[in-house]
Amino acid sequence: MDGRTSQKGNDMNTTISNIDITPEEERRQAFHVAIVQEAPELILNLLVDIVDNKDWRKFVSINYRKKHADYAGFIAYVTKPYSESGIGFSAINLKQIYQWEHRAETQASKTHEHERLATMRDFVRAALGDDLEPVMDHTDAGKLGGRGNKASNNITSFRGDDPDYKLRRLKKERPDLAQRVIDGGLSANAAAIEAGFTPPKISIRLDNMHAAARTLKNRLTREQREELAFELMQD
Numbered sequence: 116m117d118g119r120t121s122q123k124g125n126d127m128n129t130t131i132s133n134i135d136i137t138p139e140e141e142r143r144q145a146f147h148v149a150i151v152q153e154a155p156e157l158i159l160n161l162l163v164d165i166v167d168n169k170d171w172r173k174f175v176s177i178n179y180r181k182k183h184a185d186y187a188g189f190i191a192y193v194t195k196p197y198s199e200s201g202i203g204f205s206a207i208n209l210k211q212i213y214q215w216e217h218r219a220e221t222q223a224s225k226t227h228e229h230e231r232l233a234t235m236r237d238f239v240r241a242a243l244g245d246d247l248e249p250v251m252d253h254t255d256a257g258k259l260g261g262r263g264n265k266a267s268n269n270i271t272s273f274r275g276d277d278p279d280y281k282l283r284r285l286k287k288e289r290p291d292l293a294q295r296v297i298d299g300g301l302s303a304n305a306a307a308i309e310a311g312f313t314p315p316k317i318s319i320r321l322d323n324m325h326a327a328a329r330t331l332k333n334r335l336t337r338e339q340r341e342e343l344a345f346e347l348m349q350d
Contacts, residue, residue, distance in 0.1 A: 139170040146202050159217050163235045165189075174200045186242035206243065213239040220287075278303035284312060 136144075142161055149157040165171070169185065171192030177184055193209055195201020213236055219228040281303040285293035292306040307313035317334055320326045332340065 137173070139168065139173045142168075142170055143174070143197075143200075143202060146204070147197050150202075150204060155212055155215050156217060158212055159215060159232065159235075162213065162239065163231045166235045166238050167231065186238075189238070189242045209239065210243055281307040281312065285310060288312075 142164055146158065146161045146165070149161060166189070171185075171188040172179060175188040175191045175195070177188055177191075179185060179188065190206060191201075193202045193204050194206055195203070197203035217228070217232055219226060220232060282293060282296055285296065285303070285306055289306070289310045292301065292310055295301040296303050296306050301309075304313060308315050317330060319330050331343070335343065
């Protein structure tokens with residue numbers, strides 16, 4: 116009898132240990148390990164896959180038919196504690212790392228990986244409600260943690276609005292605009308806006324709603340004003 120019970124228990128343990136985890140769960144666990152190991156390039160690879168596959172929909176239950184729900188679901192998934200089926204990564208750390216340059220982006224010719232990384236960055240930036248942060252090259256990443264190095268905590272010292280970072284990216288992706296900046300015919304910020312790297316910004320008075328509305332009305336299309344009105348009315 117004891118032998119039969121023991122065998123039954125062993126069979127049960129074997130069954131449990133052989134349960135296949137889903138790809139989403141595998142990426143979640145791998146992301147957690149990458150955080151512990153401070154492996155930024157692996158984190159970028161995992162972010163690309165997570166965004167491509169919308170992993171958060173498996174772990175965060177909200178109405179994804181609602182506008183921008185995927186942004187909210189993604190942030191909730193990333194910042195939820197690991198013990199609660201999240202990743203356990205802070206929004207601050209996410210903001211810091213998604214702008215890092217991946218090794219694949221140092222190649223002269225563009226590849227499918229370039230497109231996937233760009234798509235991931237666009238999505239994460241939108242989810243964070245963030246302005247575009249220029250991609251750091253490996254000189255910077257080496258100081259902060261790159262291939263074979265551990266990340267340090269001084270990433271916040273790199274300012275995304277630094278013209279040098281913008282010019283560096285322009286040289287890689289829009290050399291024609293970079294040359295205009297070098298020649299003095301265009302500012303790095305204006306060139307980045309023209310290239311689509313940086314969204315245009317305006318200053319708005321917060322002490323005078325009439326003036327603020329006038330400024331926005333002069334700069335936004337009717338469709339943009341309607342979208343803004345919709346967003347302002349959301350709780």
